[in-house]
Amino acid sequence: MRIAILGTGVVGSTIGDKLVSIGHEVRMGSRSASNEKARDWAAAAGRLASQGTFADAAAFGEVAFNCTAGVSSLAALESVGAENLARKILLDVSNPLDFSKGMPPTLTICNTDSLGEAIQRRFPDTRVVKTLGSMNCKVMVEPSRIAGDHDVFVAGNDPEARAQVSRWLQEWFGWKAPVDLGDITAARGLEMWLPLWVRLMGTLHTADFNLKLAR
Numbered sequence: 001m002r003i004a005i006l007g008t009g010v011v012g013s014t015i016g017d018k019l020v021s022i023g024h025e026v027r028m029g030s031r032s033a034s035n036e037k038a039r040d041w042a043a044a045a046g047r048l049a050s051q052g053t054f055a056d057a058a059a060f061g062e063v064a065f066n067c068t069a070g071v072s073s074l075a076a077l078e079s080v081g082a083e084n085l086a087r088k089i090l091l092d093v094s095n096p097l098d099f100s101k102g103m104p105p106t107l108t109i110c111n112t113d114s115l116g117e118a119i120q121r122r123f124p125d126t127r128v129v130k131t132l133g134s135m136n137c138k139v140m141v142e143p144s145r146i147a148g149d150h151d152v153f154v155a156g157n158d159p160e161a162r163a164q165v166s167r168w169l170q171e172w173f174g175w176k177a178p179v180d181l182g183d184i185t186a187a188r189g190l191e192m193w194l195p196l197w198v199r200l201m202g203t204l205h206t207a208d209f210n211l212k213l214a215r
């Protein structure tokens, strides 16, 4: 499959590496066609990997991941152009974390709204599915880093897109059946988990932990 990774940070390269390793064609996008991190990533990842602008990557992908800094995700996606994302599924991994005043970060949007919803409102023809952002990126693509069962969530307005993303998470990354939270307003809770996630990382001195639902 042709997959767009929008974002050149550790999340984009980690997801990109995993997708290339299982045989997908991946194009990483950034603000510049000659972004050094994207160039280095594509060179190291091999023949299935390429890089370009955010718009190049989105146009290339049959599906896209939003792995941009949450405070800038809307600006980044704006430069993609709505037509390059129209009718496609956008897996939104971002979190609206503002680090400008140091640690801990604050949420730029919360309670009655979320970044996932803001992206869906701005791109009504794109099927936004919020997922994976509730854990460290190494765990996203390798859930077996953590012993036992633990959970990943999907939220989005289109039930078929949520079901498709659930299948991809199982097929690509080895997740057991994701928890379907329903429409995109569930992104509020997923994003508001982040302040506690950041706190736990400081307490546990590791990023290898995740939510596990006990019923």
Ligand SMILES: NC(=O)c1ccc[n+]([C@@H]2O[C@H](COP(=O)([O-])OP(=O)(O)OC[C@H]3O[C@@H](n4cnc5c(N)ncnc54)[C@H](OP(=O)(O)O)[C@@H]3O)[C@@H](O)[C@H]2O)c1
Binding pocket: 006, 007, 008, 009, 010, 011, 012, 029, 030, 031, 032, 035, 066, 067, 068, 069, 070, 071, 072, 073, 075, 076, 093, 094, 095, 096, 097, 132, 133, 134, 135, 136, 137, 138
């Ligand atoms: N780190 C994790 O394990 C983890 C886990 C869960 C969720 N997340 C979320 O995943 C997302 C990516 O995190 P990350 O640490 O990999 O990368 P990041 O440093 O948060 O974001 C890097 C990307 O954001 C783009 N960007 C930054 N400022 C921009 C602006 N003003 N306009 C347009 N684009 C801009 C950069 O574009 P250029 O390439 O052009 O520089 C780059 O592609 C974040 O939303 C984060 O909260 C991270």
